[in-house]
Amino acid sequence: MFSKACKYGIRSVIYITKQSQLGRKVGLKEIAKAVDSPEAFTAKILQKLCRSKIIKSEKGPTGGFFIDEDKLHSVCLSHVVSTIDGDTVYNDCGLGMKSCNPKKPCPVHNQFMVIRNNLKTMLETTTMHSLASGVKSGLTFLKR
Amino acid sequence: MFSKACKYGIRSVIYITKQSQLGRKVGLKEIAKAVDSPEAFTAKILQKLCRSKIIKSEKGPTGGFFIDEDKLHSVCLSHVVSTIDGDTVYNDCGLGMKSCNPKKPCPVHNQFMVIRNNLKTMLETTTMHSLASGVKSGLTFLKR
């Protein structure tokens, strides 16, 4: 479904969200440990997410990654996914055909449309805030 | 969503189905041209599909790939997908966590369950026969 990079990214942003709700900035090491991801690789992913303004970072001691107060409730799964994996999940043909469109559809075009719209809606309506809440309340988990 | 190998596989099986409905066996070259896929790579995929009994092959001149009469209406997308990509689409955690299950779910477990069940149902109820019919009637296309 998603690349590993994207999965690490989502897990990381959930953790950052959770900590930002407590007013904490978190360092790379802490994030990698909390979500059980390779540290250096995670750094790359976080850099991408910074460039796309989903998260912010501050250098130096007491620095780390965080999410702005006013963004805490608006960041969605879809933002992270499109930053890391691009729009392939939404746009690419299910059978990998170059020009698959409603006028010249691939054999599974319509079937995939339904699934993909479901997925798109889910990604666009699921906020990182709500996912972080699940972790905070102990209903869901971020590692293992 | 699916690997390239899986996409080539699906396209190929649709084409083979279409031709088998006409009582024709089809050679590798013809398949690769019809579905616009790399020939040698497609050969590997067809071998897998043969080993899993989804399609059959006959060697020698007048040989080629085909689907048994009695299977023509029963082969589903799910069969091809699980042969080529395995069960990852159905079983693997959406966030790549090792032990994600209903008792210890990842943050997006429930959201993904819904989507995945939709997908699973779709794959299990969509026959290659029906997809081949769409191509035959000119409603859908297998290349470009």
Added chain:
DNA sequence: ATAGTAAAAGACATTATTGTCCGCTACTAA
């Protein structure tokens, strides 16, 4: 029988993804 055709199988090549390492830059606190 044998010549020709087509799939099977294994070795190899290329590319994309994943992952690591290290020096550099920015920043903060003392």
Added chain:
DNA sequence: TTAGTAGCGGACAATAATGTCTTTTACTAT
């Protein structure tokens, strides 16, 4: 000002996926 911390960026390494090539095997029609 400076020492230490933490993210940034580029180069590099390992692995997995994709794709190719060549030889062998099986078969059929003549």
